[in-house]
Amino acid sequence: MIELKHVTKSYEQNRIALSQASLTLAQGEMAFLTGHSGAGKSTLLKLIALLERPTQGKVMIGGVDLADVGKADIPYVRRRIGVIFQNPYLLPDRNVFDNVALPLQIAGWPSGSWLKRVRAALEKVGLANKEAVLPQTLSGGEQQRVSIARAIVNKPAVLLADEPTGNLDPDLSEEIMHLFQDFHQVGVTVLVASHDLRLIAKMKHRIITLKEGKVVNDGLDKHSIT
Amino acid sequence: MKTQSASRTLQNPPTSTAYSYSRLSALWDQHRQAARISIHRICRHPLGSVLTLLVIGVALALPTLLSVLLGNGESLSQHWSGGTQITVYLSENTNAQRAEQIMTLLKERYQLKNARYISPEEGLVNFERDTGIEHVVEQLRKNPLPGIIEIMPEIADLGSAQVQTWLNTIRQFPGVENVQLDLAWVNRLQEMARFANRLVHALALLLGMVVLLVIGNTIRLSTQNRREEIKIAKLIGATDAFIRRPFLYTGFFYGLLGALLSWLVVSIVILWLRAPITQLAASYQSVFQLRNLSFMGAMELLLAGALLGFAGALIAVNLQIRQIEPD
Numbered sequence A: 001m002i003e004l005k006h007v008t009k010s011y012e013q014n015r016i017a018l019s020q021a022s023l024t025l026a027q028g029e030m031a032f033l034t035g036h037s038g039a040g041k042s043t044l045l046k047l048i049a050l051l052e053r054p055t056q057g058k059v060m061i062g063g064v065d066l067a068d069v070g071k072a073d074i075p076y077v078r079r080r081i082g083v084i085f086q087n088p089y090l091l092p093d094r095n096v097f098d099n100v101a102l103p104l105q106i107a108g109w110p111s112g113s114w115l116k117r118v119r120a121a122l123e124k125v126g127l128a129n130k131e132a133v134l135p136q137t138l139s140g141g142e143q144q145r146v147s148i149a150r151a152i153v154n155k156p157a158v159l160l161a162d163e164p165t166g167n168l169d170p171d172l173s174e175e176i177m178h179l180f181q182d183f184h185q186v187g188v189t190v191l192v193a194s195h196d197l198r199l200i201a202k203m204k205h206r207i208i209t210l211k212e213g214k215v216v217n218d219g220l221d222k223h224s225i226t
Numbered sequence B: 001m002k003t004q005s006a007s008r009t010l011q012n013p014p015t016s017t018a019y020s021y022s023r024l025s026a027l028w029d030q031h032r033q034a035a036r037i038s039i040h041r042i043c044r045h046p047l048g049s050v051l052t053l054l055v056i057g058v059a060l061a062l063p064t065l066l067s068v069l070l071g072n073g074e075s076l077s078q079h080w081s082g083g084t085q086i087t088v089y090l091s092e093n094t095n096a097q098r099a100e101q102i103m104t105l106l107k108e109r110y111q112l113k114n115a116r117y118i119s120p121e122e123g124l125v126n127f128e129r130d131t132g133i134e135h136v137v138e139q140l141r142k143n144p145l146p147g148i149i150e151i152m153p154e155i156a157d158l159g160s161a162q163v164q165t166w167l168n169t170i171r172q173f174p175g176v177e178n179v180q181l182d183l184a185w186v187n188r189l190q191e192m193a194r195f196a197n198r199l200v201h202a203l204a205l206l207l208g209m210v211v212l213l214v215i216g217n218t219i220r221l222s223t224q225n226r227r228e229e230i231k232i233a234k235l236i237g238a239t240d241a242f243i244r245r246p247f248l249y250t251g252f253f254y255g256l257l258g259a260l261l262s263w264l265v266v267s268i269v270i271l272w273l274r275a276p277i278t279q280l281a282a283s284y285q286s287v288f289q290l291r292n293l294s295f296m297g298a299m300e301l302l303l304a305g306a307l308l309g310f311a312g313a314l315i316a317v318n319l320q321i322r323q324i325e326p327d
């Protein structure tokens, strides 16, 4: 589903964030992306979400070479990818329901069809009773779950998460990781960047380790790098 | 095309679902949502919105008021077109009977407000009365004045080509010596009207720019305030058109409401001026009433306001939207 071939990304002043990184994620696979700060985890996810373009190499999603996706087509690709960040990025002036409905609105779904989908998404993240509430009245963990509901409401084929548990306590973090696992179990391809090694080791999934922009370890449930 | 196939493979078009949902009604749905969002935004900051509307209202009211007054002035000058008449000089041997025939002919052929025959004798009496010089004929032994017919056409624009052809035709009439139009007066009036018209146009252009800039700047600030929201929307797959839409509606509504406000302002000012002007006209034995902006004029004003608002928003949002990308 996701394929990176010898991808190099350098920012201004020749800062190399990724260097000749290659990896393949099969459809429905779940993997963690780890590595020290500055290793290139966020950069890798941004390349998949078309937030950045590679300097060299190829990024493919579902057989489509992202180099062929022009600026005007980026929105349509992004609608098939759910993205979650450490910051939930919710709209403060809209209630939980409207925040979760945003992708449906953007994709042009009739407003009559939102209710069912938004309710289903909120139910999945355990916030069914909070739909009329404004985001700032929710806890950090709840806000993050709203952002997850928003990411999955459009039933994306791919779910990307960059440090989704960065701000949360261990119990909440584990809850969130289990949520991702649930999506993986219904066939969504999931890639989660995290440096919480203790937590991701517990999850028993593939772990891809980056170091200075290179893939240094790629395997099942292995503790890596010193 | 490669790009299109790329996006199509990844896209999940709503049309392919159980909802029988046409593209048109999807568009309608999106526009309704955008309009609702923009009204919501305008109402969220009532003070700022009202101030913006006042600026737009005043800016549009100025040229509108001037153009309404100018229109009134033009109709007033028609009221007072006493000076704008055509004088038909008859030849020396045209007697009163022939003069009456010519007058009847003129009345039949052309739409005349008024026609009057002044015989040489009458002309002399008038001349003596107006100048105070008496016994002219006694000194000249002969009345030097020709008989004349003064006619006043219905047509307002005496400088028009139509009137020119009239003059040429009347000049050919047997018994007619010459035809004269008081062109100096007509020309002066027309020059003045032309000048006033241009002034109104120049003002409308300048103040239209003001409206464009005010709305453009308001929308620019609004996009700045909504940077995060725009980034999030782009991240979730919003097209530029989707992001632009509520801002364009906001600009459109600002322009429309501002124009509505200026209509109100103009109407109030006209109403306020009406009484003194009617009195002034009455003192000249004239029945004249100051007219307000016509319904069509008002519609044009609203259209102009809405278009300016839309254009200002479009320019502003296009300049901003490209700079705001998720990071």
Ligand SMILES: Nc1ncnc2c1ncn2[C@@H]1O[C@H](COP(=O)(O)OP(=O)(O)OP(=O)(O)O)[C@@H](O)[C@H]1O
Pocket: A011, A012, A015, A016, A017, A035, A036, A037, A038, A039, A040, A041, A042, A043, A044, A195
């Ligand atoms: N927009 C940018 N402009 C310039 N350099 C950047 C930019 N984004 C990232 N970098 C650099 O690229 C390298 C990789 O950054 P990246 O954010 O991908 O690391 P990361 O693994 O996500 O780190 P962290 O765990 O701290 O989030 C770093 O050296 C960083 O300084």
Ligand SMILES: [Mg+2]
Pocket: A041, A042, A043, A162
């Ligand atoms: Mg990062």
